[in-house]
Amino acid sequence: MATLAQRVRGGERRAAARLMRLLDDGVSAGFDALRELYPDTGRARIVGVTGSPGSGKSTLVDQLVRVWRDRGLTVGVVAIDPTSPFSGGAILGDRIRMRQHEADDGVFVRSLATRGNLGGLSRSTRDVVAVMDAMGMDRIVIETVGVGQDEVDIVGTAHTSLVVLVPGMGDDIQAIKAGILEIADIFVLNKADHEGVDRAEREIRAMIELGGDLDGWKPPIVRTIASSGEGVLNLADAVDDHLRWLDETGRFEDRVRRARVHHVRQALRDRFERRLDRAITEQTGIAGLIDAAASGEQDPYSVADAVLAELSVG
Ligand SMILES: Nc1nc2c(ncn2[C@@H]2O[C@H](COP(=O)(O)OP(=O)(O)O)[C@@H](O)[C@H]2O)c(=O)[nH]1
Ligand SMILES: [Mg+2]
Structure with a gap:
């Protein structure tokens, strides 16, 4: 059986549509396939x-x-x-x-x-x-x-x-x-x-x-x-x-490089956001920090710094 990535590489339209749906839904199998396909882009x-x-x-x-x-x-x-x-x-x-x-x-x-x-x-x-x-x-x-x-x-x-x-x-x-x-x-x-x-x-x-x-x-x-x-x-x-x-x-190469940099920054933002969302629900320490901001006990800047520090150790 050919993998989804192989089928896309072969130009199969249905496979491409399926992969796009997986990516829309943020399913990790979609990102795996995308990673496998990257050398073909x-x-x-x-x-x-x-x-x-x-x-x-x-x-x-x-x-x-x-x-x-x-x-x-x-x-x-x-x-x-x-x-x-x-x-x-x-x-x-x-x-x-x-x-x-x-x-x-x-x-x-x-x-x-x-x-x-x-x-x-x-x-x-x-x-x-x-x-x-x-x-x-x-x-x-x-x-x-x-x-x-x-x-x-x-x-x-x-x-x-x-x-x-x-x-x-x-x-x-x-x-x-x-x-x-x-x-x-x-x-x-x-x-x-x-x-x-x-x-x-x-x-x-x-x-x-x-x-x-x-x-x-x-x-x-x-x-x-x-x-x-x-x-x-x-x-x-x-x-x-x-x-x-x-x-x-x-200049073609310059544009390709520029696009790749955009891409990496975007991927980083996505990952960071997902990681943060997970940390807020799973790490009580972080939830506590955010509560402190919610109650006005601490200012948002100190809380953000503290959360960042927590994330980089956790
Ligand atoms: N007169 C005229 N109408 C045009 C021309 N190009 C597009 N239209 C019409 O302008 C409307 C909007 O076109 P559309 O392609 O949907 O614009 P979009 O919103 O920029 O994608 C449609 O009714 C087109 O038929 C043109 O060169 N001349
Ligand atoms: Mg349009």
């Missing part, structure tokens, strides 16, 4: 897609999947759905869009719900990406909403990050300026069929100029109409260009 090229809700990310991802499939590449998609009741419709749209890929063995789609817990989400995102990588997907796309710190972290896992903007975003651009420049490898100006596209391009260009080109890559601006597919071939080419640039300049 590192082959996939990971593309992050971020932008405001409704900017056309999912439509764009769907089109990119088509282009890559036409080019003979296998593709994994991790879609991060905000479970806000307001976006229910969009999620349904995504399901319908992605359903057409269901019969295609070369595409594997996984949606993750945020439930307001982005910390946990960035862990499961990394795990899901690792499974898709090990099962042999050539490209993995991570679609995520917005540009908050947690999303920036998730995108930090990617090799190439696309930031999707649309005409008429005016104020939006001001708000995102700060975080966005560091993460955007490619700006996608989607909904290029809308009014104000020239102005939007000028604004984005001005923003890029302001940022200078610190490490020798100037993010291109690619216009697309995701709903019709226009510009998507150019976008796929821009992604290839960026990946090639990463390879040629040795």
Whole structure:
């Protein structure tokens, strides 16, 4: 009998789905399989897609999947759905869009719900990406909403990050300026069929100029109409260009290292949190310390220091 990890390595979709469920549930067999698979990761090229809700990310991802499939590449998609009741419709749209890929063995789609817990989400995102990588997907796309710190972290896992903007975003651009420049490898100006596209391009260009080109890559601006597919071939080419640039300049290795560091920090945080939870329930000394904080007898800082000291001996 092949192990779960071996079956995933062989590209078995059902095994991959099963492993992802185990990881969701925090079952240790899942982490064992992931550990066994780790040497098989590192082959996939990971593309992050971020932008405001409704900017056309999912439509764009769907089109990119088509282009890559036409080019003979296998593709994994991790879609991060905000479970806000307001976006229910969009999620349904995504399901319908992605359903057409269901019969295609070369595409594997996984949606993750945020439930307001982005910390946990960035862990499961990394795990899901690792499974898709090990099962042999050539490209993995991570679609995520917005540009908050947690999303920036998730995108930090990617090799190439696309930031999707649309005409008429005016104020939006001001708000995102700060975080966005560091993460955007490619700006996608989607909904290029809308009014104000020239102005939007000028604004984005001005923003890029302001940022200078610190490490020798100037993010291109690619216009697309995701709903019709226009510009998507150019976008796929821009992604290839960026990946090639990463390879040629040795920066690919830098990004891989950065992602591994993220990964280790995340794993540490997870372990620490689990260990702490266990200690609070099992170690009476620690429970007592926390009680002392609860009653106001001791300040939270001294208690935290004392708990930390207990944990490092225990
Ligand atoms: N006119 C126009 N509509 C688009 C374009 N791209 C996406 N849409 C539509 O915009 C809506 C939101 O798209 P979606 O991909 O769900 O956006 P997401 O929330 O960023 O994933 C959908 O109704 C799409 O059909 C485009 O380039 N032009
Ligand atoms: Mg979407």
